[in-house]
Amino acid sequence: MNFSLPVFGRLTRTTISFSLSLMLLACATPKTEPVVLNLVAINDLHGHIEKEKFSYTPRGEKTAKTLVGGGIETLGANLAAWRKEDKDLIFVGGGDLIGASPAISSLFADEPTLHALGRMGLRVSALGNHEFDHGLQELQRQIHGGCESPRPDRACKFDGRFPGTQFSYIASNVLSKQTQKPFFPAYHVEEVKGVKIAFIGAVLRDTPFMVAGDKVKDLSFIDEAEGINRTIPVLKEMGVKVFVVLIHEGVSSPDVFDQFACSQIKGPIVDIVKRLDPAIKLIVSGHSHTGFVCNVEGRTVTQAQMYGHLLTRISIKLDATNHQVMDIQAKNMVMEPNSAPAPEELSNLLHKAREGSKAIIAEPVAKLAVPVITRKLNPAGESPLGNIVADAQLAAVKDMGAQIAFMNNKGIRSNLETLAGNISTYGQNATVLPFGNTLVLMSLTGAQIRGLLEQQVWLDEESQDGRNVLQVSDGFTYIWDAKRKVGERVIPDSVKLNGIALDDQREYRIVANNFIAGGGDRVAMFLQGKNVIDTGIKDIDVFMSYIKAHDQAGTPVGSDKPVGRVKRIN
Template identity: 45%
Template sequence: MIKTPLCLLVVACLAAGCAPLAPTPPAPIEINLVALNDFHGHLEASKFVYTSARDGKENTIMAGGIDNLAAALQAFRLEDKDLVLVGAGDLVGGTPAMSSMWADEPSIVALSMLGMKFSSVGNHEFDLGRAELLRKQHGGCQGEPGGKACKLAPDFRGAAFTYLGANVIDKVTGKPLLPAFSIEQVKGVKVAFIGAVLKNTPSVVLASSIEGLAFTDEADAINAALVQARAQGASVFVALIHEGGNTTEPFDQADCTELKGPVVGIAERLDPAIRLVISGHSHSGFQCKAGGRTITQAQMGGHVLSRIKLSIDPASGSVRDVVVRNVAVRPGEYPADPKVAGYLAAVKAQSSAALARPVARVAQRSTARRMNDAGESALGNLVADAVVDATRAEGVQVGFMNMGGLRSDFDVSENLVATFGQAQAVLPFSNTLVVMDMTGAQLRAVLEQQWLRASGRAMLQVSRSLYYQWDNARPDGQRVVPGSVRINGAPLDDARTYKVVANNFLAEGGDGYPAFRQAANKADTRILDLEALIGYLARNQPGAAGAALAAPALPSARIERVN
């Protein structure tokens, strides 16, 4: 057999017009992330109501829980051992009793056991002040204001993950209180995770908890941190931001397009090198394309995990593509992680006696937070009545409750006996009740501020003593129908002084209600809102002498929408 020299074959091919073979481009590097947000100390699985892109139907399941999160992550890491778990804030704060009764230490320990690497700080991380946030980060037993520190275990070591906050500035030093970013090398690629929290944090946190701190523009802070991270060799940049948005699309709708809210405007101003924004705060589930990049959020409470795949160009180190899949975390779907399941069992065992303490018999199994079209909810009515009842001796006439302070529906077991743990899940912040004097004009201003808040409409829940109408066709600041406001059946008198009660957060003007700051003669009763609710339930048990129905199935007409 005669062999033709290779050089002759090449010459012959060129003469015949053959195209040269193009070099095969190198395969992209795949980096896998998993994200969660607004965990809020939900150590156990809880109720998740959602609409699925698969069938468009509303479903209710139990989801989340650290044991099930650990099982899922264990399975995901079998697919990619280099997977990185990150968060977008509010990992603690507003937590169920099993976490809050131990100063949220079990939540920090559990998230560390899950292998979390980084999380943006959230507004709720500041609930108990900067010192307590730093204790949760670094460990120790000193300074926790509730006296709960190191009671679960004597050697709390703090988080094994790093809180990030590029836009949280210490006014004295002029520097970030927390690291602005951190770089993780994954499969040879330097990935910078940059954290930020909503700049409006002062409107949703007690002023005393953030004294000495400034919260700057989110996009400006993230972009400045990106420059520093790039100088340290990072080529991929991921924003972890505790600010969100909402869409009517299902939580698992691929590449959703209807996202609206503050995070979209922030994303539009970010450096183009940031292709992925992992968000939080709005407790929504979405995986959208907006602002020229992918924006995700994994609902709340550990119900959902965002599985994210980054395709990286190996030559430039830049992101070619981002693919996100939001998945519900169902109990029993994956083989258990014995270590985390054992930790949950141990915390439950230590907590069980306090959580199971019965506090009252109630009228039905569930009292919901969901508001009607006017802005009332059965649970809001219940709590607003409870805080008035607890302070009636001080002459209180009107009570208010903010919806953001109601953290879950009030669900009890089949025997209709409510436990401490079930009540505490509704009101976990340990807010105290403040009695104050407000004029009728100030009360009217409070009602109008429901539509003037920077973050949009959020209806206050009111006691049965207050009635008013509002008209959606009227402009913001003039929504309350003139002459409609009644206090105990009598027309509101702008010049008269009324005795009002609200939690200390609202009393400081929190949640976008500055009119409360103008109140006179403020007196903190030191009564916890939770104590007020439990006492009201006990005094109003079905069958008790003179008892009102403690948990109405539907809102009564306290607020009426006329348009």
């Protein structure tokens, strides 16, 4: 069949044929628009599912702002709004999503928090040290589901059942001692917008110092960068082009939370990032409860503070052809309630948790002498609340021979607050000591006690803020000098019990919680103790009994300042 092209004005057949060729060529040419992957990151939620008061200082301002925000309703509303902008948004975590939680979550073995994160669409999270607080058996139950638990009084009490997490927990550097292979999945791969993106998990190598030793006795924690880098060849073989590290390890930074590409950071993660495979361009961190978006040798490192006060929005721009990372933008967003309605399923979940825990949380325990007993440390490393916790522990086992109590400040998780009339409730007390640690008795010589004090102040060599100094009980006093060299900072003759200098050769009976008694918080001298007895008595029980007894005796506990058992010069 013959046909001829008509002529339009001055256009010839040749011109029209060329034009059609260009049109066909344009249709065959691949899209050149970059691919944009959107992430949102959270870290260190610690079961804070309710709104709460917190303060922050925005970039460029000198005055802090205070608001009531965060909580799963606020988080869920923001995530829902952002998903309207991009339905493929990926929600990820940097660890410590549970553990050391308020009573509304901890009373139910953190199952409300895990339920909520699943309903918010969390896809994957690094493991944090606090995920191991109640041991490997409990962590596996929380991940895989079931009611067989070392906490039968709490497990499955929220719903009558627990199906496990709806997201993946990952850790490339946690190995089984038996097999020397990753005990948990090392990575999680998502395919979004035609792009394979791998999330590689890691938890700080020092996790065994952060939890009671028997909780992780079957696991090895290797170097974070080594564990992460091991996964890259396997992931590349799978066709992965984009690599994101989710790591529970952090830094400190003097920059404000919303400063873009800050460079003034220091801490363990800096060295880790510098040793990562060059293919890794984005690191989402946790652990240090700091908000920042920083640049480390061309890589973006983020953290969203803690307790759901912030979320980090991250945009990764990729070359459309090769899926190479062209640009990364990240910003920490304050979780201020807005006009967007909270997802109904999250509101219902929160209501159920409130109703289920209300009677226990609201139960009055004791009247205090002041409205708030703070855990804030003075320059020597002593706090008013630390004084009382140590005194309570000594009083509980004094008839068993205890002479001195030691308490790690990091184990005191919040101030002890009160309601009207300075009445503290069970919920407020449980937030102070949420771990359910037990009291352990042991014998140490005077020389070993001085060595223990040297170990704790050595840990402050970099921070110089006293935050690692142990809280001590009434009658025990000493002085330390921050300018002296390591190993000689405690003034020997100043270490006294009831005004009498400790005898290096004499044994003293001391009490500490099972976490530090097992070498936690790097104070290894406790491991040299003799005649060790785990009493099984829980720290929160003796604490509440102590403040209740004082209230009933007409001498409520509490003060605005520490009493001066620990003194510091320089």
